[in-house]
Amino acid sequence: MDVSGRTVVVTGGASGIGRALCLAFAERGAAGIVVADLDGRGAEQVAAEAAALGCRSVAVTADMAREADVRALAGRAEAEFGRIDLFCSNAGVIVGGGVEVPDEAWARIWAINVQSHIYVARAVLPAMLARDDGHLLITASAAGLLTQLGSAPYAVTKHAAVALAEWLSITHGASGIGVSCLCPQAVTTNLGSTSLRAMDGSTAPSGANGGTVSRQASVDGVLAPEQVAACVIEGLAAGRFLILPHQEVATYERRRADDRERWLAGMRRLQARITGGG
Numbered sequence: 001m002d003v004s005g006r007t008v009v010v011t012g013g014a015s016g017i018g019r020a021l022c023l024a025f026a027e028r029g030a031a032g033i034v035v036a037d038l039d040g041r042g043a044e045q046v047a048a049e050a051a052a053l054g055c056r057s058v059a060v061t062a063d064m065a066r067e068a069d070v071r072a073l074a075g076r077a078e079a080e081f082g083r084i085d086l087f088c089s090n091a092g093v094i095v096g097g098g099v100e101v102p103d104e105a106w107a108r109i110w111a112i113n114v115q116s117h118i119y120v121a122r123a124v125l126p127a128m129l130a131r132d133d134g135h136l137l138i139t140a141s142a143a144g145l146l147t148q149l150g151s152a153p154y155a156v157t158k159h160a161a162v163a164l165a166e167w168l169s170i171t172h173g174a175s176g177i178g179v180s181c182l183c184p185q186a187v188t189t190n191l192g193s194t195s196l197r198a199m200d201g202s203t204a205p206s207g208a209n210g211g212t213v214s215r216q217a218s219v220d221g222v223l224a225p226e227q228v229a230a231c232v233i234e235g236l237a238a239g240r241f242l243i244l245p246h247q248e249v250a251t252y253e254r255r256r257a258d259d260r261e262r263w264l265a266g267m268r269r270l271q272a273r274i275t276g277g278g
């Protein structure tokens, strides 16, 4: 999809990758952008930045973990711009820890990192299918293809997000619906601080801290959100399902599939190196 002349919704649009997507779409002549985020004030700032680039833009405060908010967001976008051509379901959070993470935190990260994409598909697919046209971009992570050392909830929910994106592509790909799945490794964003706030469901501004990056993900280099957005523009134009800003991820995924035992042993060694345990 070429975003020029198209109407776009970006969730998690107030910060990081979502913000960079909004501005890249505005620069490339999108007809309208809806910037959605828990952080309503941050969304308004990004909408103003996109408007300054000449793109009609509106901000919506929404908790993507709540289906009523997702439905209202889709309704607002359609009311404002007539249709949604591209929906970027990008909002996500991370929480550290393993199976000891309390059920409430598992439920919240599941709701944000997985269920939100289901709510989005429910809300926007009927109109897209009726037109035989539309595109859904789901931001998962390289953690959804490989794993996330130190965070079982992130690894599990991002794998589920990839599985959902694949299922949607297989099921609706022949009906004019494009699906893309964005799987970066480390990107300099505010994920650490915004996750703490989003896990509480707070709509207060994040007091963004300029970027936290996991040591595992940063092994292959840390990208700026603008570099990720450029990959998305290119991936959408090429109609690609898997968008990999870090190309190494394709190799790792192949190695994992070729020899799972060897891949697991390698990940154990990497974990020991990172935690200083060997």
Ligand SMILES: NC(=O)c1ccc[n+]([C@@H]2O[C@H](COP(=O)([O-])OP(=O)(O)OC[C@H]3O[C@@H](n4cnc5c(N)ncnc54)[C@H](O)[C@@H]3O)[C@@H](O)[C@H]2O)c1
Binding pocket: 011, 012, 013, 014, 015, 016, 017, 018, 036, 037, 038, 039, 042, 062, 063, 064, 065, 090, 091, 092, 093, 094, 112, 139, 140, 141, 142, 183, 184, 185, 186, 187, 188, 189, 190, 191, 192, 194, 195, 198, 206, 213, 217
């Ligand atoms: N930063 C990385 O290294 C990295 C790597 C791979 C994937 N990702 C994924 O990229 C996506 C964007 O994250 P980012 O890195 O740009 O972080 P970020 O913190 O800069 O931006 C995330 C935005 O999502 C919003 N958000 C969180 N929960 C929400 C909710 N329930 N409803 C609405 N908005 C909500 C936050 O308020 C924040 O503005 C996430 O899905 C994340 O998992 C990030």
